[in-house]
Amino acid sequence: MRLTVIGTGYLGATHAACMAELGHEVLGVDVDPDKVAALQAGRVPFHEPGLPELIAKHTASGRLRFTTDHAAAGAFGEVHFVCVGTPQRKGSDGADLTYVDAAFAAIAGHAAEGALLVGKSTVPVGTAERLAAAHERVEVAWNPEFLREGFAVEDTLRPDRLVFGVRSSHAETTLRQVYAPVLDAGTPLVTADFPTAELVKTAANAFLATKISFINAMAEICEAAGGDVGVLAEAIGYDDRIGKKFLRAGVGFGGGCLPKDIRAFAHRAGELGVSLDFLREVDAINMRRRDKVVEMARELCGGSVLGARIAVLGAAFKPDSDDIRDSPALNVAARLRLDGADVTVYDPEALDNARKAFPLLGYALSAEEALQGADLVLHLTEWPQFREIDPERAARLVTRARIVDGRGALDGERWAAAGWHFRALGRPALAGERPGQGLWGGKRTT
Numbered sequence: 001m002r003l004t005v006i007g008t009g010y011l012g013a014t015h016a017a018c019m020a021e022l023g024h025e026v027l028g029v030d031v032d033p034d035k036v037a038a039l040q041a042g043r044v045p046f047h048e049p050g051l052p053e054l055i056a057k058h059t060a061s062g063r064l065r066f067t068t069d070h071a072a073a074g075a076f077g078e079v080h081f082v083c084v085g086t087p088q089r090k091g092s093d094g095a096d097l098t099y100v101d102a103a104f105a106a107i108a109g110h111a112a113e114g115a116l117l118v119g120k121s122t123v124p125v126g127t128a129e130r131l132a133a134a135h136e137r138v139e140v141a142w143n144p145e146f147l148r149e150g151f152a153v154e155d156t157l158r159p160d161r162l163v164f165g166v167r168s169s170h171a172e173t174t175l176r177q178v179y180a181p182v183l184d185a186g187t188p189l190v191t192a193d194f195p196t197a198e199l200v201k202t203a204a205n206a207f208l209a210t211k212i213s214f215i216n217a218m219a220e221i222c223e224a225a226g227g228d229v230g231v232l233a234e235a236i237g238y239d240d241r242i243g244k245k246f247l248r249a250g251v252g253f254g255g256g257c258l259p260k261d262i263r264a265f266a267h268r269a270g271e272l273g274v275s276l277d278f279l280r281e282v283d284a285i286n287m288r289r290r291d292k293v294v295e296m297a298r299e300l301c302g303g304s305v306l307g308a309r310i311a312v313l314g315a316a317f318k319p320d321s322d323d324i325r326d327s328p329a330l331n332v333a334a335r336l337r338l339d340g341a342d343v344t345v346y347d348p349e350a351l352d353n354a355r356k357a358f359p360l361l362g363y364a365l366s367a368e369e370a371l372q373g374a375d376l377v378l379h380l381t382e383w384p385q386f387r388e389i390d391p392e393r394a395a396r397l398v399t400r401a402r403i404v405d406g407r408g409a410l411d412g413e414r415w416a417a418a419g420w421h422f423r424a425l426g427r428p429a430l431a432g433e434r435p436g437q438g439l440w441g442g443k444r445t446t
């Protein structure tokens, strides 16, 4: 089939490449000419494992092309997927729908009569209905997306489920054709009306955010009572009804989706006269974890971080991504910098993005360089390579061997055995036991 994908950011570029992989002819459209030029040249302007290979393969074969021309896209496609951003509106918790509205208007004006316009962006319930009423020449459907950054290709080609919000058998049949290889592989399909399809997406993200904030609230109580949230999570996770996933306590969730989606969901519910205020508490718990890391840093530096050299390991909002949107790591780093600390950040993939957004922070080209002379180390994005750091070697690089594991991902016993004062959120402190070192891991001489 001939498909277009309007908006070729994280979601759209992945969707376009994966649709080409399924055998379709795909035209990606974006208003950003630099992004279009990069993608057309077979380059992906962000980090996503497996995506560069797919984009290169299908731009080379000619099955995947990119343009800035909505009119060309309207004329080309039988089905148009809208994947533009829905960020938080300035000065409000609600979603900014200007990009979605503009994309629908631009395509609806050029598309063939009766063409299918499929929304994939995450939107407040009621959006599909409103767009269908505004664009009667075309048919609207909603097909929310559940991919995770870092696993975007895998999640698109082998999703847990597909959800089609459709109003006609024609729309359902067309979407079944688009996704035929995915459905043939046994992927469950849920068909729904517009409001339900939109709500499935926001409900799923709200549930995931709630699960993370639940375990982070348990971390808070563990801190107060002297418990260990890692052990607690393991123990409750053995119950299948609870499950082990998304129970990693730490500095909390960030990214371009969970934070803004729970805010927009609570906001939209309020407009409809329904209280989802518990999501505001989910948000508040999440933000308190960032405060806690800042507070721990102050405490470990003797009451103030002024002049302290702090190494921050991680800038991306999660590993296997260069996405720094609402990154807890950079939020903490920037606050410590404001408090007068000399902060040096290292991340394997997100340094360029971090530098552009936070030019006043210091940056290192390796973890070793970041650790050099540090008074405190903060581990805030759990890249696998940070788990490989040898605590003995690391202790020789720093001025003071103190570390906060903000992701609960490091082996605290091992770090403490190497002389580090080791703190993690929701877990007991481990004091280094090297001879000659105080509780706080004094300066190493070797």
Ligand SMILES: NC(=O)C1=CN([C@@H]2O[C@H](COP(=O)(O)OP(=O)(O)OC[C@H]3O[C@@H](n4cnc5c(N)ncnc54)[C@H](O)[C@@H]3O)[C@@H](O)[C@H]2O)C=CC1
Pocket: 006, 007, 008, 009, 010, 011, 012, 029, 030, 031, 032, 035, 083, 084, 085, 086, 099, 102, 103, 106, 120, 121, 122, 123, 145, 146, 147, 148, 149, 256, 257
């Ligand atoms: N990033 C993710 O992992 C996922 C994102 N989503 C949702 O997908 C949507 C897009 O998110 P991202 O891809 O992360 O955003 P993004 O910001 O990376 O990409 C959006 C793209 O749309 C382009 N754009 C804006 N207006 C346009 C127009 N009128 N015509 C053509 N292109 C236009 C922008 O230039 C940009 O390249 C959001 O609603 C998000 O909540 C859903 C599931 C996963």
Ligand SMILES: O=C(O)[C@H]1O[C@H](OP(=O)(O)OP(=O)(O)OC[C@H]2O[C@@H](n3ccc(=O)[nH]c3=O)[C@H](O)[C@@H]2O)[C@H](O)[C@@H](O)[C@@H]1O
Pocket: 122, 145, 146, 147, 148, 149, 150, 205, 208, 212, 245, 246, 247, 248, 249, 250, 251, 252, 253, 254, 255, 256, 257, 258, 317, 318, 319
């Ligand atoms: O709507 C979206 O855009 C996507 O949002 C999330 O995907 P993503 O933001 O890529 O990343 P997640 O793996 O969900 O992680 C989100 C944040 O939660 C944090 N997290 C995750 C899991 C956990 O146990 N603890 C925890 O703090 C991560 O570090 C990260 O900052 C959802 O998982 C996707 O299903 C959804 O499609």
